[in-house]
Amino acid sequence: MLALKVPYNQGDGEGLTVHGEMVVPELAGFLLLSFLIQLPLLLFLLTDEHIIRLPLETAVHIIYLVFLASEITAAFFALKVMTRQLTTQFYLKQFEDAGRPWHSMSQGRAAHPGRSGQQEREGS
Numbered sequence: 001m002l003a004l005k006v007p008y009n010q011g012d013g014e015g016l017t018v019h020g021e022m023v024v025p026e027l028a029g030f031l032l033l034s035f036l037i038q039l040p041l042l043l044f045l046l047t048d049e050h051i052i053r054l055p056l057e058t059a060v061h062i063i064y065l066v067f068l069a070s071e072i073t074a075a076f077f078a079l080k081v082m083t084r085q086l087t088t089q090f091y092l093k094q095f096e097d098a099g100r101p102w103h104s105m106s107q108g109r110a111a112h113p114g115r116s117g118q119q120e121r122e123g124s
Contacts (some may be wrong), residue, residue, distance in 0.1 A: 024082050033074040038068055 045051065046061050 008038050022086070024079065024086065027082070029076055031072065031079060034068060034072050034075070039072070042068060 023033075042061060042065055046058070046065065
């Protein structure tokens with residue numbers, strides 16, 4: 001089974017992060033693997049009539065199915081909240097950058113869209 005990183009809000013405006021890294025791709029990968037591989041395999045093991053199953057095996061698979069369904073549901077809603085928050089941060093960052101003059105946004109990049117950073121320093 002895949003390990004799930006639990007996102008938390010650091011409270012400093014950086015959004016949902018774990019140790020400074022975004023967990024949206026990992027959570028989306030977890031959701032896809034669970035939904036496309038684990039769930040069909042488990043449903044096949046529970047519903048195929050040609051497989052000889054013990055009662056204990058059936059009980060364990062049903063419990064596993066309940067846990068898997070709850071994990072998929074929780075991952076979907078967490079991913080929905082995190083992408084909404086990242087979208088909001090992206091748009092707010094665009095508004096912050098739109099109010100700044102070109103030279104204050106340069107910080108190692110070109111201060112003018114058509115000129116490289118080296119050309120800026122040389123003054124050409």
